[in-house]
Amino acid sequence: MSIAHLLEDFTLQSGGGKLHLLDEDALEEQRLASFEQGYSAGWEDAVQAQEQSRGQVSAELAKSLEDMSFTYHEAVTRMSLSLEPMFNSLVNVVLPETLESGFATRLVEQLVDMARDQLGQPMQIFVPIGRAGEVEAMVPQDLSAPTQVIEDPALEAGQARLQVGTSQREVDCSGLLASVAGAFDAYVFEAKEAANDE
Template sequence: MSIAHLLEDFTLQAGGGKLHLLDEDALEEQRLAAFEQGYSAGWEDAVQAQEQSRGQVSDGLARSLEDMSFTYHEAVARMTLSLEPMFQSLVNAVLPETLDRGFAAQLAEQLIEMAREQIGQPMQIFVPKGRAAEVEALLPQELSSPTRVVEDPAMEPGQARLQVGTTQREVDCSGLLASVAGAFDAYVFEAKEAVNHE
């Protein structure tokens, strides 16, 4: 027994054949449709690949910027730490000497300003022990009232009190120096913390 009856017959039969022939226009339409379909699929693949590439570039750029930012902050922190000896020398040697040299001149300048506001009033300058002669030497001779320079043993170096009539002013160079030193110490401390938390 043959199994031919189970298989489909593809032979051409006269009159009602199963073969369908396309004319040139129909064939061209099928070609154009296949081209359009292939072109659309290729375009979609290209757009998807471009979006994926953009995403990778954006991620890479974000990582690079983050690394640069971290590197910049790390460099600033390390540079600050390398400047610590200079800061210490400024605070401990240069600034105190500069303030000490300008102490008497600053007192004379402020006294003149106060004397302009209260003409004819008695003037007194209270200075730390050992500074009276230096301050007296810098006082201008043309002051309208006599000026007394009084050494006060309770005053610390860098401190003074000016009094014209009832008006008083405190001068505290050592306090200024302490606040500058505190600011430098805080800055260096923050830089050390930044380096330790890398």
């Protein structure tokens, strides 16, 4: 038995089937239409793939920026905390020694500045106990008026009061040092808080 009855018959039948032949122009139009349809479908696929790729790249970039931001802030926080011993030695040792060594010089500079405005007026420098000799040695001998250096027990280390005629100024290096120490303490406190929040 043959299997011919299972297969489709493509032979031309003389009575009922029509064979439709296309001329060259119609065939070209059909090719162009098929090409245009394929081109449009390919273009749409490419645009869709590009949008998906752009979305993926954007998401990856956002994630990378977020990771970098976190890493940067973490690094800054850790660096700030590692600087705490240096800040402590700076505030407790270096700055006090620097202010102490420059105290007399600073007083004389202020006094000379005040004397320019009030020529010929008596000048007085009030200093803490034990600092008079150092300050007297720094006072220029060619000032226009006599200068007195007076030790005042009410003044603490790093403090002084200058008077030229009726004009007065106060110098408070210890207050400056306390202000700097407070700023460093606040900075370290904020760094510790930021480290605890992570």
